[in-house]
Every structure is written in structure tokens, then in C-alpha cells.
Amino acid sequence: MFELRKRDGSARSGLLSIAHGVIETPAFMPVGTQGSVKGVSPAELRELEASVILGNTYHLFVRPGLDVIRHFGGLHSFMSWNGPILTDSGGYQIFSLAKLRKITEEGVQFQNHVDGTLAFISPEVAMEIQAALGSDIAMVLDECPPWPCQFEYAARSLELTTRWASRCREANIEHSTSNTEHRTREAALNFQLSTFKQLVFGIVQGASFPELRRQAAEALVDIGFDGYAIGGVSVGEPEEEMMRAIESSVPFLPEDKPRYAMGLGTPPQLLELIARGIDMFDCVLPTRLARNGTAFTSLGTVNLKNAEFALDKNPIETDCTCPACREFTRGYIRHLVKAEEILGLRLITLHNLHFYLELMRRARAAIQNDTFASFRAGFVRNYRSRAAPETL
RNA sequence: GUGGCCAUAGCUCAAUGGUAGAGCUCCAGAUUGUGGUUCUGGCUGUUGCGGGUUCGAGUCCCGUUGGCCACC
Numbered sequence: 001m002f003e004l005r006k007r008d009g010s011a012r013s014g015l016l017s018i019a020h021g022v023i024e025t026p027a028f029m030p031v032g033t034q035g036s037v038k039g040v041s042p043a044e045l046r047e048l049e050a051s052v053i054l055g056n057t058y059h060l061f062v063r064p065g066l067d068v069i070r071h072f073g074g075l076h077s078f079m080s081w082n083g084p085i086l087t088d089s090g091g092y093q094i095f096s097l098a099k100l101r102k103i104t105e106e107g108v109q110f111q112n113h114v115d116g117t118l119a120f121i122s123p124e125v126a127m128e129i130q131a132a133l134g135s136d137i138a139m140v141l142d143e144c145p146p147w148p149c150q151f152e153y154a155a156r157s158l159e160l161t162t163r164w165a166s167r168c169r170e171a172n173i174e175h176s177t178s179n180t181e182h183r184t185r186e187a188a189l190n191f192q193l194s195t196f197k198q199l200v201f202g203i204v205q206g207a208s209f210p211e212l213r214r215q216a217a218e219a220l221v222d223i224g225f226d227g228y229a230i231g232g233v234s235v236g237e238p239e240e241e242m243m244r245a246i247e248s249s250v251p252f253l254p255e256d257k258p259r260y261a262m263g264l265g266t267p268p269q270l271l272e273l274i275a276r277g278i279d280m281f282d283c284v285l286p287t288r289l290a291r292n293g294t295a296f297t298s299l300g301t302v303n304l305k306n307a308e309f310a311l312d313k314n315p316i317e318t319d320c321t322c323p324a325c326r327e328f329t330r331g332y333i334r335h336l337v338k339a340e341e342i343l344g345l346r347l348i349t350l351h352n353l354h355f356y357l358e359l360m361r362r363a364r365a366a367i368q369n370d371t372f373a374s375f376r377a378g379f380v381r382n383y384r385s386r387a388a389p390e391t392l
Numbered sequence: 393g394u395g396g397c398c399a400u401a402g403c404u405c406a407a408u409g410g411u412a413g414a415g416c417u418c419c420a421g422a423u424u425g426u427g428g429u430u431c432u433g434g435c436u437g438u439u440g441c442g443g444g445u446u447c448g449a450g451u452c453c454c455g456u457u458g459g460c461c462a463c464c
Contacts, residue, residue, distance in 0.1 A: 031425080031426060032426095033425095033426050034426085038426075038428075039428080054425075056425080056426085059426085088425050089425090090425095091425080092425045093425080093426090096425090096426095097426095097427095139425080142425095144425080203425090229425085231425070233424085233425090234424040234425080235424090235425095236424095242424095260425095261425095262424095262425040263424050263425040264424060264425090265424055266424075269424085282424095282425060283424055283425085283426095284423085284424065284425085284426040284427085285423080285424055287426070288423065288424085288426055288427065288428095289423070290428095291426095291427085291428050291429090292422095292423075292427095292428085294423090303420085303421085305419095305420090306419085306420075307418090307419070307420095340428085342428080345428060
């Protein structure tokens with residue numbers, strides 16, 4: 001259940017209580033696509049105070065597959081993470097990774113990107129997989145239209161996505177009951193999994209068309225979900241268009257349910273989105289950029305591979321309390337990255353996740369203190385990307 | 393000492409006698425429901441040195457220096 005505790009303008013702070021814990025919002029969810037936040041152990045995630053992580057239905061379905069996941073009693077047990085998990089439905093990946101997609105009313109047939117095997121995912125299958133994964137929050141299967149996208153295509157796609165959302169809702173209810181019976185045969189280890197009800201979030205699509213976004217939101221609210229995501233953003237569109245998609249969706253979502261902007265975003269974007277009433281985020285930027293040597297700081301991103309850091313004895317960010325900054329210099333981390341030492345990627349990943357999670361903590365505190373607007377303005381003013389001032 | 397082979401970008405190597413290139417390194421950039429991948433740019437040359445032949449030499453000839461191999 002979601003308890004909205006504080007508002008500051010349109011920004012909100014709340015508590016989302018789910019099976020494996022409580023999530024304070026606004027919240028950032030580190031992405032753990034294949035049952036692992038790349039390079040980071042569950043213990044480290046706890047130390048970073050990550051309250052929820054994201055797993056991916058598509059990837060885990062393709063590999064290791066449902067039999068293995070079931071054998072280990074679900075994703076929590078498999079990866080040894082006992083905190084909340086949200087699973088993406090795989091909709092986005094089918095469109096970004098898989099080949100030979102064939103979309104029908106029933107579902108999507110595709111060739112997976114690992115070994116090319118043909119597979120089929122329908123709304124019911126997506127929910128079955130997520131039930132087997134045992135995630136706290138499941139996402140509906142959606143079609144994520146590309147950008148740019150014609151109105152006709154977006155409208156037709158949205159109708160299908162809406163029908164799929166409805167089917168996912170029904171499938172979830174069935175699984176919640178049948179699951180309990182099934183799970184009682186599992187080991188005691190899994191008892192907890194059998195006793196909770198998986199939440200389901202709908203996904204607002206509609207590309208860049210405000211009228212479609214509104215239709216999408218209203219249709220989802222009619223069906224009734226535990227939370228509402230905004231999808232079809234961060235697919236290459238300009239930032240203004242992304243913000244417009246958010247602004248044309250949020251007003252039609254209920255106040256008392258969490259709102260999740262999928263796949264976003266840069267630190268300034270997160271604050272802009274919080275200011276527009278978003279509660280949850282996931283984004284690969286902190287982890288992916290880390291693996292390419294880019295670290296987030298309050299002044300913007302720095303590419304630690306750059307020669308200027310070779311002799312730098314400062315931490316990535318002064319006063320940062322993350323595991324990387326407590327012990328290591330920029331010069332050393334630069335060396336590790338240049339030498340392709342795994343530790344370098346890990347340290348920057350830890351730092352970047354810390355940066356994102358700390359940003360959320362500060363945002364929550366600011367909302368509590370009714371100072372969010374000035375906090376946001378101050379942060380954004382301070383934040384500059386050396387790489388690309390316009391985009392990061 | 394004699395004979396042979398070799399010498400081109402920081403490295404490993406290309407280049408019919410006709411505008412000296414590639415990969416790696418290095419220097420930068422991209423990355424938004426994952427992409428340790430990948431992609432995109434950029435810098436670098438007295439072609440070991442000195443002569444000669446030629447309209448034109450990294451390429452052919454002579455000398456020389458250095459390296460490697462074989463044989464005394």
C-alpha cells in the first residue's frame with residue numbers, strides 16, 4: 001500500500017509498503033537486469049541503502065529460464081536479495097533487443113538476442129514469469145513505440161497496450177491465488193513468497209501525443225492498478241518532449257498511488273520529474289556510465305578516463321561518503337579504468353549509485369521541509385556536465 | 393671474419409617505381425524500462441642514415457649504421 005506523507009507543490013514524499021520492505025519515495029531503483037546490479041553485491045546494495053532494485057523479465061526468461069528460477073524458489077532467493085524487487089515486464093526489451101518481432105493480439109513472438117531461439121510472450125505469460133520470479137511489483141506487458149512515431153501507429157499501439165494491461169490485471173489475480181497453492185509445496189525457505197500479493201503497475205503509453213497519454217492514463221485507472229508507470233520515454237526524444245509526455249500523463253493518475261517514470265533519467269531530470277509528481281525511477285545511467293569511466297558529481301559528470309585526472313589525488317567528489325570516495329583517488333580509479341581492472345568499474349558504479357540514492361534522500365528531506373523548489377533550483381544550477389551541458 | 397634477411401606512426405605490420413595506410417596504444421565524444429559491448433571522431437611519420445638511377449624511390453643500385461640468423 002502507498003501512504004502519501006508529504007506534499008511540497010506537486011512534489012510528493014511517501015511510503016510504499018510491499019512484501020519485502022518499505023520504499024521511501026521519491027525512490028531510485030538500481031537496475032539489476034539479469035538478477036544482478038552489475039558489479040554490486042546485495043550486501044553492498046544494502047550498505048548504499050538501496051530500498052528496491054529492478055529485475056528484468058525478458059532477460060531472466062531468456063536466461064537462465066523459469067525452471068532454474070523456480071528451482072531456486074524465486075528471484076529473491078536465487079540472487080540472495082531480500083529487499084523489494086520490481087520486475088519489468090519485458091515489453092521494452094522485446095522492442096529494443098529481440099529480433100523478428102511479430103506482434104499479434106495474443107502477444108509477441110520474437111527471436112531472443114542470446115541464442116536466437118523463438119519465444120512467445122503474451123500478457124498472461126509475462127505475468128506468469130513475474131509470478132515465478134516472485135517480484136514485489138510486476139509491470140504489465142506493453143508495446144513501447146519507437147520515437148518518432150506517427151499518431152496513427154501510436155493510437156493503434158495504445159489500444160493494444162490497453163487491452164494487454166487489462167489481461168495482465170486479470171492474470172495477476174489468478175496467479176495470486178493459484179500461486180499460493182503451488183507454493184505450499186515449496187521448501188520452507190520460500191514460505192514468505194507464497195504469502196504475499198504481488199502488486200501490478202500499469203504503464204501509460206501514447207508516445208508524444210497528449211490526448212493519447214490522457215486516454216492511456218484514464219483507461220489504466222479504470223482497470224485499477226497498484227501504481228502507474230509512464231513508459232515510452234527515454235527512447236531518443238528531446239527532453240522537452242519527454243517532460244511533455246510526463247505532464248500530459250500525471251494529471252490523470254490518482255493521487256494515492258505511486259507513479260513511476262520508466263528508464264529515467266539524469267540527476268537534473270529526476271528533480272524535474274519529482275517536481276512534476278513522479279515518485280519512482282529506474283535508470284541505467286549511473287551503472288552504465290560507470291562502466292565507461294564516467295562518474296556523477298554535484299558539478300556534473302566527469303570522465304575519469306581523461307588524462308587530466310592521471311595525477312589527481314582527490315576523491316571523485318570531496319565529502320562524498322561512498323566506498324570509492326572514502327578510500328581512493330581519481331588518479332587511481334582512472335588507472336584502474338584504463339587498465340580495464342574490474343575494481344575500477346565497481347568503484348565508479350558504487351559511487352554513482354550512492355550519488356543517485358543520496359540525491360533521492362536529499363529530495364525527500366527537502367520535500368519534508370517544504371524546500372524542494374529551492375533545493376532543485378540550487379542543484380540544477382550547480383550541476384553541469386562537462387560532456388554535454390545540453391543533455392546531461 | 394664471410395654470407396643472408398630485416399629496418400615504415402609509441403607498438404605490430406601494410407603499401408605494381410606514381411598522393412605513405414591499417415589494427416592496437418594514446419587523446420576525446422556518444423550511451424536514459426542495461427550495452428563490462430559497441431559506435432563516432434582526433435593526434436602521431438626527415439619510410440634508420442648518406443649518396444645514386446629515374447619525370448618520379450618506402451620500393452631499384454652503392455655505401456653506411458643497427459638488429460636477427462647461418463657459417464667459420
